[in-house]
Amino acid sequence: MLTYQQARHEVIEHASKSARPRQTATLSVWDALGFVLAQDVQTDRPYPPFDRSTRDGFAVRAVDAIPGAALLCAGEIKAGDTVTAPLKPGTCVQIMTGAAVPAGADAVVMLEHTRRQGDTVHFDRAAIVGQNIVPRGSEAGPAQTVLSPGQRLGYAELALAAQVGATQLRCANKPRVAILSTGDEVISIDETPGAFQIRNSNSVSLAAQVRLAGGEPVLLGNAADRVDDLRAKIERGLKEDVLVLSGGVSMGKYDLVETVLKDLGAEFFFDAVAIRPGKPAVFGTCAGALVFGLPGNPVSTMVTFELFVTPALDLLNGAPARDLPLVHAQLGKALNEKPGLTHFLPAHVEWQGPVATVKALPWQGSGDIAALTHANCFLVVAADKSRLDVGETVPILLRKDIV
Numbered sequence: 001m002l003t004y005q006q007a008r009h010e011v012i013e014h015a016s017k018s019a020r021p022r023q024t025a026t027l028s029v030w031d032a033l034g035f036v037l038a039q040d041v042q043t044d045r046p047y048p049p050f051d052r053s054t055r056d057g058f059a060v061r062a063v064d065a066i067p068g069a070a071l072l073c074a075g076e077i078k079a080g081d082t083v084t085a086p087l088k089p090g091t092c093v094q095i096m097t098g099a100a101v102p103a104g105a106d107a108v109v110m111l112e113h114t115r116r117q118g119d120t121v122h123f124d125r126a127a128i129v130g131q132n133i134v135p136r137g138s139e140a141g142p143a144q145t146v147l148s149p150g151q152r153l154g155y156a157e158l159a160l161a162a163q164v165g166a167t168q169l170r171c172a173n174k175p176r177v178a179i180l181s182t183g184d185e186v187i188s189i190d191e192t193p194g195a196f197q198i199r200n201s202n203s204v205s206l207a208a209q210v211r212l213a214g215g216e217p218v219l220l221g222n223a224a225d226r227v228d229d230l231r232a233k234i235e236r237g238l239k240e241d242v243l244v245l246s247g248g249v250s251m252g253k254y255d256l257v258e259t260v261l262k263d264l265g266a267e268f269f270f271d272a273v274a275i276r277p278g279k280p281a282v283f284g285t286c287a288g289a290l291v292f293g294l295p296g297n298p299v300s301t302m303v304t305f306e307l308f309v310t311p312a313l314d315l316l317n318g319a320p321a322r323d324l325p326l327v328h329a330q331l332g333k334a335l336n337e338k339p340g341l342t343h344f345l346p347a348h349v350e351w352q353g354p355v356a357t358v359k360a361l362p363w364q365g366s367g368d369i370a371a372l373t374h375a376n377c378f379l380v381v382a383a384d385k386s387r388l389d390v391g392e393t394v395p396i397l398l399r400k401d402i403v
């Protein structure tokens, strides 16, 4: 059985060479959050476009502003002012944050380090050449490529595009992800369940996870545990870039997903991973689509999506696969676990100062969605661990959607 790292490696390898060509669309910077860039973005001029003062103070020649110096204040420059006159030797000019430093000046002395009397400004410490000035072109040169294809667009990237005037961006179309739940007991969330029926919450969590991971969910509802219904709905799902199924991949008599996929010519790269929850997770390709068969217990579905589907969506967007948001914390409460599988336990991490402390939460196993709503991470217990003591350093997988 593969470890979860090996299983991720399989996903990354096969998603990288996924056959379908990527389509692109042009989006306004206002709408492009979370998309992946499919073009270069170049600067329209140097940045900053002029020598920019980073402080409110006085623009000076450093040689003039020595301790005890008294310089004539020759004027004032606000942000946005057109600055053409050079600074005359032996003088200074009052300058605001964001304003252009005049030619001849090579330092800005903070207001706090000066004393003004009428038109005279007194300096009490030596100015250093270049202080509080960002030189023209030092952030980016003219016609410099500042964003490239494959760049994920977050707020900083969108702001940079806006700064250089690239208000329309060609982006990869998000991969379309068909979501199909399975199970005779599963009903739509709008229906009233009978005593032994359950609402299709997995389609809701999966759609949310698809959106967060940069995909476009395509909801296919639920298939009964019958070959004909499953086959018809799986065939529909295979028309999309990715098909994610929940349920029907365990060892039960009515777990038919793998059989139907095999019938449709699927090639499987794994059909079990050494993790709990999520051990029966299946990954393969079928009719040009990537197919994930995730176990139906809600927390299993969520965990296996995060581990295995997320990197596939990155790659289908044309971006590199992101690493898992794994960090270390100190264990706040001792724990005994059965060894053999890597466990992902709903847990809560708290930062008090720089040290993070994590505690596993009480839960009833992989059906317990309520427990997960108290968790902001999963405590990752390595397969060979049976006992974890208070104070031990342990890996945690952050819940990126809420942390």
Ligand code: AMP
Residues within 6 Å of the ligand: 181, 182, 183, 186, 198, 199, 200, 201, 202, 203, 246, 247, 248, 249, 250, 252, 294, 295, 296, 297, 298, 367
């Ligand atoms: P399975 O993997 O098909 O054996 O499903 C395991 C358990 O997960 C089932 O007994 C259900 O309780 C639960 N389950 C399966 N599908 C869903 C779903 N779509 N939404 C919520 N719970 C589900």
Ligand code: MG
Residues within 6 Å of the ligand: 182, 183, 184, 247, 248, 296
């Ligand atoms: Mg089932």
